[in-house]
Amino acid sequence: MNRRELTLGAAVAAVALPAMAQTAAPYAPVTTSDSPYYAAFDAQIARLPAAEQPDVRAFYELNGWRPVWNADRLRRLNEAAGRIERHGLSRNDFFDFVGLAADPDSADLRTTTAALKYARVLAEGMVRPETVEELWEMQKNRVDLPGGLNDALVRNQLVEWYEGLAPTDIGYNNLSAGYIRYRRLIAQGGWPAFPTRPGTLEPGASDNRIPALIARLVAEGDLAAEAGNRLSAEGLFYGPELEAAVRGFQARHGLAADGRIGPGTQSSLGVSAEDRARQIALNLERRRWLKREVNPERIEVNTAAAIMVYWKDGRPVHSNRVVVGAPSTQTPSLEKPFASVVANPPWYVPAGIARREILPRGPAYLASQNMYIQNGTVIQRAGPTAALGYVKFELRDSYAIFLHDTPSKAAFNLSVRQRSHGCVRVQNAVEFARLLLSPDPTLLDQFDAAQTSRRTTRIQTGREISVRLLYWTAFVDGQGRVAFREDVYRRDRVLAEALGIAVDLPAVVADGRVDVNDVGP
Template identity: 85%
Template sequence: MNRRELTLGAALSAFAGSAVAQTAPAQSAVAAPQSQYQAALTSQLARMPAAVQPDLRAFYELNGWRPVWNTARLRTLNQAAGRAERHGLSSNDYFDFVGLAADPDTADMRTTAAALAYARVLAEGAVRPETVEELWEMEKNRVDLPVGLNDALVQNKIVEWFEGLAPTDIGYNNLSAGYVRYRRIIAQGGWPRFTARAGTIEPGSSDNRIPAIIARLVAEGDLSAAEGQRLTAQGLVYGPELQTAVRGFQARHGLGADGRIGASTQSSLGASADDRARQIALNLERRRWLKRELNPERIEVNTAAAIMVYWKDGRPVHSNRVVVGSPANETPSLEKPFASVVANPPWYVPAGIARREILPRGPAYLASQNMYISNGTVIQRAGPTAALGYVKFELRDSYAIFLHDTPSKAAFNLSMRQRSHGCVRVQNAVEFARILLTPDPTLLAQFDDAQASRETKRIQTGREITVRLLYWTAFVDGQGRVAFREDVYRRDRRLAEALGIAVDLPAVVADGRTDANDVGP
């Protein structure tokens, strides 16, 4: 991404000195009569791209078809554009003041177009999410930008308005600060390139890549500068202190934190500072797509990290590991209302899974799995070995995607937990169901009674709980560090291509074997 400094200088003087730029403050459509500039501005509007004409027309109608940009406003606009980097953006992609000054007769219209384009990226993102994900169904952020820009000009709050368009929640702000930090790391030279090799760097062994590992850990803050100097002086031995730092690196990247530098850890060490900064920028873009007002009680699943967080009263109060869709059966990005808890649910097997993975095994397999066929549908009875376990969390209109328990507990101990058919398997699911039902003792008692009797029972929660299935490959962890996950669904790559960002992310290295008998959703 281009990071040239945006300077005004003579360009601003030339632009502000033109007849178009020397204007009065913005006025409302009621107060402002048709001006002598209308013919020129409407002619310019007709030559603008069709996609931006409605917003430009709405804005200039609010201003009585008067030009609006003078020297003072341009300076504050430049200040707003100068903050683009903290959002993972380049101000030069939107504002070219030198080019505007070269043609002052059209500068006002083109400056407004640039301002609205930048505002839309901050408010809604640069890319339509449906174009880079196969199924994306979440509530988008929507802002009336012409009215907002007009009000900002009237109130002389241009910088504040632009900064308020991007998300202001702690997750976005912390990730934004992380992006600025990684840009600073890049400006300081980044970190040495790490070359992956076959085999594992075992604790206590020697390896000529140890200095590069130390430099990397110092750059990202897993080691202090003083610790890095001391360990570097100790030579090429992979000693206990460095092992502790590597375990922190592994945890931050969602890897098995065993201190052994195997294929998956080497793959993550191979990422450059530029690639990680760009990965953060991609995740800032994803966050800008989403509406800003959130249900204070909600369940959020990060499918890239395979982690679920339950929010109550606007605070995270509970988290679980989850198993989500495999790369061949991605869990989509959805936002749906939570509907009910089903104790001891049977599983109505989707036709595709039945056809590919169950029916070919014959009647004996169905009997061994407590399955039967009814009206052409394969059904698994509830029970201790049922694929849905002891509880199912139903969502409304969710394309048969839901959260549920599972008898296949071993997968929760894996680092790469993308291995279901698309649904979300929840660790300690019965405990989590009890947490959700605790506010109403009657509902909780119904659930506990059903669990004791092994009766299938649907229990309505009686309140609105939003479930959000998200894809964050970069986020800030509880220690304030930027955590990364590999792009298991390749959505980072598709988004980077749409944004024109060159990125080379580490390859995904799976751990553990897939259970051939695990056919759950």
């Protein structure tokens, strides 16, 4: 089966431009009867896919139903299309100039259709997120594309307009630059395959895979080229310098950074450069779905990496490890306002968890967990062993998804932390609550008093803090390196199928067993 890329591929050959408008002057809207082109354009629009017709019609209404594409504007459009690779997209998906020029009578409208299609992909993404995720409720980006394209043509700022449609934040730009680096790696031959074998390659051992390991680490920058040359000359020994580079690779992939090349590390080492580039492209697509303006104070949880970052005044100021939903009980993609902090919260057990995991164990188990039944609901009293720990961070209208403390601290030390029933367990949650409340000493005093008394107390934050639950399997870390996480929720696979591409990513290798007594949300 052919593999359809999300990449630029070979450069598009120059072709004769279609015969189109000969002037670049803007047109004032006119009635349809005033334009000799209206009937032809209207008939051509009727043959377009239904989803594309409204934008194309709106654009020509703004331009008086006259042709708009002259040679200069086409050159500008071609220049904008020439920057498509940095978005992980294929130029041939949008700008088939040979096809556009094939029929001069329809070239103007077909060019407009292609230009608007490309603009929508940059502004909003290629697919609707709800079609590839079971629950996706975030603020989408919305742009008046017909009006924007018209204004860009009038102002002669077509390239600049296209450049501003995709996200311009540092996260997108850095990931885009990473994508370009991986495409260059592929053009240079990528890296050699690292064979997967049973067992673990331990530091201090000798192994005939060492040359492939060195080349692999040099290719992505985990090991300097000079060091790689020196180590290659030393033979098949897995020594300390190479071990340090492996630890860096492991940290970048969210693996246990112990230098031991076990099943999880071997699996990540075995991924090709092409598949990592495709994974970056998928995550660029996810970022294009999102509204560009974000709250300067927000909490972002990357459920693929099980990491939380707190942003204040537009800067990341604090990060924690978190435990998020297991593959069978995934944490959804949500964006909700943070409403209040609850100190010493009781846990009102969801009916499904109660029915499957608690009630079958009988009254003795309920008593041992400090639980009781009221009006058919299982409730766990607040306390040191309560599933919600000492603090809960409530989200407004969040499908019973919230952030909270937990008595099960050991899971924070694991690399695969997708283990909850869907809620987000926060490492050092009490300290994080104090950080959020610290701008108002009165609120902080209330929280501290509640922690001392162990009384259940709800404390309103008094300000809007948004919480964004995201799924990013490729992102740029604090050292400027592209970091990857395995597709634990299999959302990369679903998105890739929707986009018509093939991607081969490794299965997740867990590094710890699930605690059978852990029944928290």
